[in-house]
Amino acid sequence: MSYIFQHICRIVISRDHIQLIRRALAEPDVVSSDTDTILGRADLWDGRYIEARLCGRPGQTALLAVVLYDFGGELQTYRNSTEYQTGFEFTHEGMEFIVGFVPEERRKRHE
Numbered sequence: 001m002s003y004i005f006q007h008i009c010r011i012v013i014s015r016d017h018i019q020l021i022r023r024a025l026a027e028p029d030v031v032s033s034d035t036d037t038i039l040g041r042a043d044l045w046d047g048r049y050i051e052a053r054l055c056g057r058p059g060q061t062a063l064l065a066v067v068l069y070d071f072g073g074e075l076q077t078y079r080n081s082t083e084y085q086t087g088f089e090f091t092h093e094g095m096e097f098i099v100g101f102v103p104e105e106r107r108k109r110h111e
Contacts, residue, residue, distance in 0.1 A: 031056030
């Protein structure tokens, strides 16, 4: 029997980034390889971290991606999509990763 350990995390994404994601996934050249955007980051309990990124290719629409890095900053794996998603699920080296995107709430402070 093999066991799968889960990493469940959320990445908070600003409303401006959500608008950029939707535009970049619909129109070519909104994001290029020179202007890849880090949308947010989640630190995992074992020292690794996951970044949400918007990646571009010249002449194409962007890719929405999550990238898993080890504690030294080396890329371990990634998943991407050409469609808007509110998160990703993937397995890497026997571990399941569930990453959800949460819109940043803009709250007025009442003093």
